[in-house]
Amino acid sequence: DTGVSQDPRHKITKRGQNVTFRCDPISEHNRLYWYRQTLGQGPEFLTYFQNEAQLEKSRLLSDRFSAERPKGSFSTLEIQRTEQGDSAMYLCASSQTGTGGREAFFGQGTRLTVV
Amino acid sequence: AQKVTQAQTEISVVEKEDVTLDCVYETRDTTYYLFWYKQPPSGELVFLIRRNSFDEQNEISGRYSWNFQKSTSSFNFTITASQVVDSAVYFCALSASGGYQKVTFGTGTKLQVIP
Numbered sequence: 001d002t003g004v005s006q007d008p009r010h011k012i013t014k015r016g017q018n019v020t021f022r023c024d025p026i027s028e029h030n031r032l033y034w035y036r037q038t039l040g041q042g043p044e045f046l047t048y049f050q051n052e053a054q055l056e057k058s059r060l061l062s063d064r065f066s067a068e069r070p071k072g073s074f075s076t077l078e079i080q081r082t083e084q085g086d087s088a089m090y091l092c093a094s095s096q097t098g099t100g101g102r103e104a105f106f107g108q109g110t111r112l113t114v115v
Numbered sequence: 116a117q118k119v120t121q122a123q124t125e126i127s128v129v130e131k132e133d134v135t136l137d138c139v140y141e142t143r144d145t146t147y148y149l150f151w152y153k154q155p156p157s158g159e160l161v162f163l164i165r166r167n168s169f170d171e172q173n174e175i176s177g178r179y180s181w182n183f184q185k186s187t188s189s190f191n192f193t194i195t196a197s198q199v200v201d202s203a204v205y206f207c208a209l210s211a212s213g214g215y216q217k218v219t220f221g222t223g224t225k226l227q228v229i230p
Contacts, residue, residue: 103165
């Protein structure tokens with residue numbers, strides 16, 4: 001499977017715990033995006049990387065959230081001191097610049113439930 | 116500010132019927148890009164189409180067709196002869212830059228095709 005993969009697919013955590021999600025983009029893609037999707041809503045942009053550089057962060061990304069993309073390959077999204085409002089689907093996508101970048105490919109997401 | 120409105124929350128059709136999903140957008144930019152994505156129950160977003168604001172030609176791809184009308188700020192999506200496999204949530208999205216870091220998604224329309 002050469003698509004975008006995310007791990008884990010589901011995560012249940014207690015309020016106050018830290019969680020980390022991983023995204024493996026399509027190997028030749030230099031751009032990687034993180035989105036959050038709550039029930040009944042469309043995805044909302046959180047942050048994106050071009051290679052290893054984090055170029056933009058949404059105001060939705062509070063101080064409890066941090067994302068990394070070491071070596072420009074996989075990325076991790078960490079949420080510290082989780083709150084119930086963090087419960088959502090976290091989607092990762094990747095795309096390639098320089099070839100038109102017509103489409104971004106999305107992973108299946110990590111569904112986070114904070115209890 | 117950008118806004119995408121998908122007024123139809125849920126639609127049910129009987130298999131083989133045609134169905135149109137509405138999308139109305141707002142933007143002050145003269146150059147922008149519109150997208151449609153499909154989100155099946157498995158969770159990943161599947162790219163369907165990207166259209167820039169200078170190209171008002173309607174597009175047909177198999178059973179799918181798109182009607183872009185700048186005069187009414189609409190980018191509607193029609194599925195002809197619907198099939199059960201078309202059941203999913205469909206999102207319309209807008210980006211001023213064409214890049215996925217500034218994309219605004221609508222709230223989605225859930226389509227159920229009944230056999």
